[in-house]
Amino acid sequence: MGDGHGFAESDQWFARAERVIPGGIYGHQSPALLTRGEYPSFMHSGDGCRLRDVDGNRYIDFICGYGPIVLGYNHPAVEKAVDQQRRLGDTMTLPSVRTVELAERLVGMTPGAEWAMFAKNGSDVCTWALAIARQATGRELVVMADHAYHGVHGWCNGITNGFPDSDRASVRAVKWNDSAQLETLLDQDGERIAAVILTPFRHEAFEDSVMPSGEYLEKARALCHRHGALLISDDVRTGFRLDMGGSMQKWGVTPDLLCYSKAIANGHALSALLGSEALRDAASKVFVTGTFYLQAVPIAASLATLTELGASGAIDHMHAMGLKLCEGLAERAGAAGFDVRLSGPPSIPYMRFTDDGTGFDRSRVFCGAASRLGVLFHPHHNWFLMAAHQEKDIDEALAVSEQAFASVKAAF
Ligand SMILES: Cc1ncc(COP(=O)(O)O)c(C=O)c1O
Structure with missing residues (x-):
């Protein structure tokens, strides 16, 4: 050219x-x-x-x-909050109170969420959500849509080089948008299934995006209820571009666990896992941590980002x-x-x-x-x-x- x-x-x-x-x-x-x-x-x-x-x-x-x-x-309000917090401190042995403020803000704006915890990326919070679901239900299996992207951890990484098959042994895959298949799987194996993890719409690379048909998400919600499994919304990619209360709200669905990252802090490294009251105890029992999970600067960036998104x-x-x-x-x-x-x-x-x-x-x-x-x-x-x-x-x-x-x- x-x-x-x-x-x-x-x-x-x-x-x-x-x-x-x-x-x-x-x-x-x-x-x-x-x-x-x-x-x-x-x-x-x-x-x-x-x-x-x-x-x-x-x-x-x-x-x-x-x-x-x-x-x-380089958004002025976000970068101003970042600069202010950076001067005070970022990684500081203990969290800053901005962490509490952000958890309060997310809980306040998200139907069904009573607590929030923070990490650095989407892969971590998706895996964390599964661990909490397993802890809460005492069950081992999880269901995901085939070829869905939930990050790079072994249980869901589509490129399996370097990961043992055993990483995927407790995962079952269903066809996206196929309520009947999900129902059959839950009818057969429901007592062993801890959670179903879904993105609000299908957005896999190398494919056209697909919106949930009819009442797919609602049906998934009802099937999880019926079988005592938890519904996890992986809102990592879609979060804060469809509905400030979580993207599944667009389809009238409230998940048990909600995973956010990407847009939550306008480019600063942060992810969040939100959950229902019923899962508070399980969440406190699963030991997940990271040296940089509670850095104050990305959390300050997130508070400013959410304010701007809401106000504008x-x-x-x-x-x-x-x-x-x-x-x-x-x-x-x-x-x-x-x-x-x-x-x-x-x-x-x-x-x-x-x-x-x-x-x-x-x-x-x-x-x-x-x-x-x-x-x-x-x-x-x-x-x-x-x-x-x-x-x-x-x-x-x-x-x-x-x-x-x-x-x-x-x-x-
Ligand atoms: C839907 C979804 N879940 C999880 C992830 C993993 O997030 P991260 O790359 O921050 O680990 C991504 C990343 O693109 C994603 O799109």
Whole structure:
């Protein structure tokens, strides 16, 4: 293509990285997912909805750090709270009182939650939720949706390299959205099942997103009640973009345990596990801890983030901006002669081309071209809106998308 951003600095840093870090960049930020030459490898700074890479290229970002950036990069109110707390102390032998304030805030805004505990990432709180469910029920098995992503721990890591099969021995998988299958499993094995863990909607990478059909979540809730199993909502990816009381509330469902991370502190490292009164005792008996779990700075960042999200009507704004983006993309795709599928809620959207060769050929060309022209979309992972996206940013991204659709046309 030749047009657009160049990545000479990124390439030099990547060459250095490869010598001292296995793979150069690992995990979901690796070039296996965002192709080098089309995407930068290293970022320099962020402000609002814009990122700048180490070559000085600028982007409107719809990946949002894979979810955490919900207000915007370098948000003034959040960073002010961070600076104030940093001056007082962060890791301080004992927690700061901000921890209590955040637990009170989360309990106050979340139906069914009577307590909250904190950790650093989504994997930890999902695994912690299972442990509490097992402790509370005295049962061993847990049910998850097949290929669902709940983090990198052995019981759910879809890439099993390095993990023994025994890590998954107590996990049963069901098809997402299939109430009948869940009912059959619970009827057969209910007495051994401690919990069912589900995301509020299905948002696996390399798939279209799927919203829960009809009364799927409600049925899952009722089946858990009937069989004495606990319902865990993994709201790590979806939290604070659909409903401030927990995303399952959108479908009228209150889980027993609720896992948050990503957007909870606008990019600062924090996760939270919330639970019902009935699980308080079990939660206090499961020993889980981490050296940095109760750092005061991310907790202060979270308090400021939740205040801003609530006060600014951010969820409605992200919905409106996401809708504008999705409608604009569909229109421009049609004008360029492409049929695209937009899935997921507008604030967590995803676009794929129908009849796309091996599944992502056109998506990769489209997203690669957009990146070189200054807009970050992801070819095989859902996107995110943030409160900092304004109409002008969406208009600019849509103008870039026209050129990206033209690149796809030229390539196929
Ligand atoms: C639904 C869901 N659960 C759990 C996790 C794991 O979170 P973390 O990467 O913070 O460990 C993720 C991460 O993407 C996620 O999307």
